Amino acid sequence: MDYLIWKLLPLFALLVSVAAFFFLEDSYMVHLLQLKRPSSEECSFHPYRHYWISSKRIVTPQGVISGSVEINEGKIVSIVKGDSKKGNHMHQQVIDYGDAVVMPGLIDVHVHLDEPGRTEWEGFYTGTRAAAAGGVTTVVDMPLNNHPTTVSKETLELKLEATKKKLHVDAGFWGGLIPENALNTSILEGLLSAGVLGVKSFMCPSGIDDFPMTTIDHIKEGLPVLAKHRKRLIVHSEIQLNSGHTLELKDNDDPRHYSTYLKTRPPSWEQAAIRELVGVTKDTGNGGPLEGAHVHIVHLSDSSASLDMIKEAKRRGDSISVETCSHYLAFSSEEIKDGDTRFKCSPPIRDASNREKLWEALLEGDIDFLTSDHSPTVPELKLLDEGNFLKAWGGISSLQFDLPITWSYGKKHGVTLEQLSLWWSKRPAEFAGLESKGDIEVGKDADFVVWQPETEFVLDDKYPVFIKNPSISAYMGKKLSGQVLATFVRGNLVFKNGKHAPKACGVPILAK
Ligand SMILES: NC(=O)N[C@H]1NC(=O)NC1=O
Ligand SMILES: [Zn+2]
């Protein structure tokens, strides 16, 4: 017996060393790779380019799983359910988030970052830091309220220049459709070819002098060009049905009452615009003369006839979509206090029964996705002291809170993690043509938000808010649940435990 053991010993030794070689070589190779390609420490709090994230709640297109996501060079390269062997043996490079939720980063395709020209209102630096702190990994910036507005190739170039070294998350850009470029195809073609994801127009005054409104006739001029380039038109859909609010008001209507403002911007304004738009989108269906064009209604507030017209247009096959914003789902007109102009926006926040119908439409799939319409200004223009709803700047400031708002107010509607990720990531990515984003799926960008849905917090003075002028946000003072722990943009851990990575490594996204 003893003799046999002695004889087999060299064989055992050989087997053990072969196994050890493969095991060590594997980790050694990976280590070498990582030493060769460390993540810039300035861009990311995690020093590796090849690593795993594991959690008991990872939101994938196949549902919520417990497992690990493998990331290499900013991309998702594998997703494994359960306790993966790979994950264990690579334990040094695994970030284990326990039961915190790992979801695709949010994609907010409707934000006004106001640069160049109005950095006292917001700006790329503060705006994208707020986004990162809120788990928003991509923003798409509006062509106004920056100055000059983004309505030509040249003004897009100014905007791109202004983003340099300031983007903490990735950013795409909408151009503007205004009468001047709608009636001059070469300016519009130049803007589209320069890389905007689509164009936006206003059917009522925008509040910004160098962004004039378009009528349906301007829109009809622009749509064939957009169809040719397969770019989307997104529309602020309100038509002013009187010559300004004074006609609607009586002497004793108090401008500090929210109800006074509400009277000046009735649902019929939204309905009038959408009626005209669906008159045009009928040609966008398969085989229609405007096939290739697409019309998107931004920030729908009216859940009655406006929504019915959009549903009908979708039913008959028009290329049309619609978003609503977090504030229309969170608030109702009844609760807005006299003089609290933080809540002023257009179209206005309507009553609670309208809000409940918006939730229903979202849950039914009639509303395609969500955005913030983050549209800040300086406190002086919100007229917080005077409290005059008719004169104050219209716009809600909320970018950092997209996720906790929709989660907190959605809980009573039974909103799931999968739905949140559909409304905030998958559908906005598809809509904006961001093919590499929107899902936790092999081949996509490693853009994640890691958050704890159960953690509650109050947005008080001590809470770290990164938007430029927090005092004008309608959410200050609110109790929300859903705390963002970490944010990854293309594999870079850009935000962790309340702090941002030092360097701004987001990139501008230009359409081909
Ligand atoms: N110009 C601008 O940002 N306007 C936005 N604000 C708002 O409340 N609705 C809008 O369209
Ligand atoms: Zn608008």
Ligand SMILES: [Zn+2]
């Ligand atoms: Zn807007």
